[in-house]
Amino acid sequence: MELGAVLNAREDLLNSSKDDDGFLQQNLLIDEVMPLLLETKVVDSEDINHTYYLSNDDKIKINGYTVNSTGERLQIFIVDDSYLSESNDDFYVSKRNNYEEQFKKAIRLVSSAIQNKLENVQESEPIKPLIAKLGSEDGLTQFDVIEIFLVTLSATVSFRGEEPQLRTIHYKDDNKSFSHRVVGKKAQSKELLFIRRVVDLNYLANIYSSQGRSEPLKVVFKDVIGKNIEVIKAADEEDFESYLCVLDAPILAGLYKRYSSQLLEKNVRSFLQFKGVNKGIKKTIKDDPEKFIAFNNGLTITATEAKTSYYKKSLYLESLDDFQIVNGGQTTASIYFSNKEGLDISNVKVVAKINIAKTSKSKDLDDLISKISEFSNSQSRVSKVDLRSRSPKLVQLKSLSECVLTPSGKKWFFERAKGDFNTQVRKSTNGQKLKNEFPPKKRFTKELLAKYYCAWGDAPHLVKKGGEKVFRMFIENIDPEKGDGKDINRDFYEQLIAKIILFREMEEVYGQGKNAIGQLRSAAVPYAISAIYLWTKEHEGQFSLENIWKQEALSIGLKEYLKQLLVLMNDLIKKYSLSDDYGEFSKKEELWAVIKLSEELDYFMSSDYSQKKLKNT
Structure with missing residues (x-):
């Protein structure tokens, strides 16, 4: 650098x-x-x-x-x-x-x-x-x-x-x-x-x-758990080597406490609470901790480099570069949270296989790790959608953004790769012209794209949560594991841009700082959009995303209406939240489940005022 x-x-x-x-x-x-x-x-x-x-x-x-x-x-x-x-x-x-x-x-x-x-x-x-x-x-x-x-x-x-x-x-x-x-x-x-x-x-x-490749996680075991890990070398091939070991549960709990979901970066599943398999893991920890090693499938860990040393004729692992748990993330998290709940994990042991990929090529490494994760994972299936880091549907969207003109004759910039726009500015002979052509309001990243797209649906709590979950929901919707998914054509693109305009202009209506409706913009906006979405499902064709695309903006009358809806949603989030931390509680499905069936929202959305404003988008 x-x-x-x-x-x-x-x-x-x-x-x-x-x-x-x-x-x-x-x-x-x-x-x-x-x-x-x-x-x-x-x-x-x-x-x-x-x-x-x-x-x-x-x-x-x-x-x-x-x-x-x-x-x-x-x-x-x-x-x-x-x-x-x-x-x-x-x-x-x-x-x-x-x-x-x-x-x-x-x-x-x-x-x-x-x-x-x-x-x-x-x-x-x-x-x-x-x-x-x-x-x-x-x-x-x-x-x-x-x-x-x-x-x-x-x-x-x-x-x-x-x-x-x-x-x-x-x-x-x-x-x-x-x-x-x-x-x-x-x-x-x-x-x-x-x-x-x-x-x-x-x-x-x-x-x-x-360009979107995350920083590798290096784990030095003495720094985290106070000691190196004894291992047996099981294989030493041209493109990989493998080690076997038995890990005490407190070691795994210590690693999870320090690194949390960073450990599971290439194993994209997050902790699923104590349900299904995880419930069984917790029960074994509580009732038969000594048998855990026999009942559990263990961990599969990948890395790109291992530092080892010998002590008294035994081989010890000192550190791993690009440490990832690609199978056994649920086991690791379950051990941590069982210990947090007060269960004794001192007698729990877990078998681990550590694969060191010798290839330095990113594509080959991703392919190897994806195959290890897919073939070794038996605790809960990892879908091919989860394992795929790039989707051809996103490539199609990028192509559409480069050729489709808005009614005013302009384009939007889809930043599929992080930093792509700034790279284009520096490569251009007239970078300022490019900045003028694509101001921030005319640009969107794939992460924002997922939020804007999924807000037009029935899961505003996930939109508020953001991150990997909402992006996965977006990908699985447009490019499911089974079937062809959405047709990424001009109609799809125009509706997508309309959803972006709706989301962003509602953010402006809500406001920021002293002139804002409140402090809950990131929750109130997707919650309000979901309310409009559900109303539109009941009154098919009466709220027009097509008109938003044509006008490239919201009408003054619609903005006035949306402000009242946002004020109401802001109040409902506060009223029905079971925590004083409204922002965090709005990430929970139970809050949306109550609000969308509330008398206040039903009265507002079914009023003649709502009917008139939403029909005349």
Whole structure:
């Protein structure tokens, strides 16, 4: 990675993070960064709860947070506002303490919230639900890991030599113990694992240049579990080698706690809770832990490089590069959550086969891992759709975006590969012309495409959740494992663009900041669109996506109506949520199930006002 690439990344992020008045906004910067973090699998979704809060007196700050899909990891985001200037004169960082001071602001927030020292924070502050959660018995039980992301538009460098040299700063994980007292109960103690990540220009430029290939996960076993793993070498062939070992369950629990779903990146299934096979795994851990090794199929792990050493004539595995569990992800997660629920896992052992792929070619590696996953997986079937990283349907959509003109004679830009647009700008002899032709409002990525497409359906909670689940739902809808799927033709493309316009203009109607309807835009918009979708199913042909395509916008009358629907949906999410953290609870299907059958929504959608406005799209 060269300094030029870092400068380009900085310019792109600065330009993409400005509001309509040309001012850089920290929340927009985080919105730009989240999809990039999703690419590297360090987050499960690009969705984030924007909760800007700054207290100079308490020396705390937060820009936003999210909770991972399985609930045990709180991920906090802070923007380093020291490097938001558009000047390129002083954005180099060489000392660790520049970043350490920023991390401390988030750590103080967590510590103060757990000890109930932030009770003076106003109820209207978006951060209040998180503070209440951290200060509760429920929150202390739920969270095991606090992961802090410092988003900074600085380049981390070393000044040895004539030119600055890019480098990476890593922080060791910290275990911190907290004592928490609940009224009427004895004080509880909880140990939390703190993970600190510097998301600097070096990191972000690498994601741009990788074109969607995530950063390989390197596991050094002594750093995570305190010891190396004893193995037996089972095969040493031209293109791969294999090792066999028996893993104690606490080792797997420790790995899952540290890396969560990163371990399962190429095994795309996420934890399915304690149902089906996982219920049986939990029962064996509880009733017959010594027999677990006999009952369970074990793990299949892949990597691209292994470091081994001998000690007292035994072979030990020190580290694995590009570590992935491609079979046994459910076993690993079930062991972790069984232990979290208080079950004893000390006598549980799991057989593991570790395959080291010697090929360095990405295509060959993906093919090998896909076949290992498909042929070795017997706990729950992995579909070919899950294993396929590229879909010909997306290629067809890209082709349509390059040739179909809107009624006004313009085109949309479909960024199928991460960073594709910025690459085209730099290759062009007139990059500014390309930027003018395709402003942000006329561009969409495959991740956003999945959200816009699936919002026109009956699963707004999944749209709110975002990430891998909604993208898989989208792919399986247009390109199912059985059958031909959707015809990706001009009609499909025009309807798709209409859905994008509807979604984005409803976001504008909802608003942001002080003039917004509330703090629930990322939930209220897909929930409202789903309400319109269900109404349209009952009144076929009376809401016209075709008209939106032709007009390339929503009418003023329709916008006025949609604002009232969004106000109602905002209120319903608050009313029927079973948690004060409305943003997180809106990811649950049970909330949508209640809202879509509520009397309030039925009354509004069946009113003469709704009938008139929706029929005259």
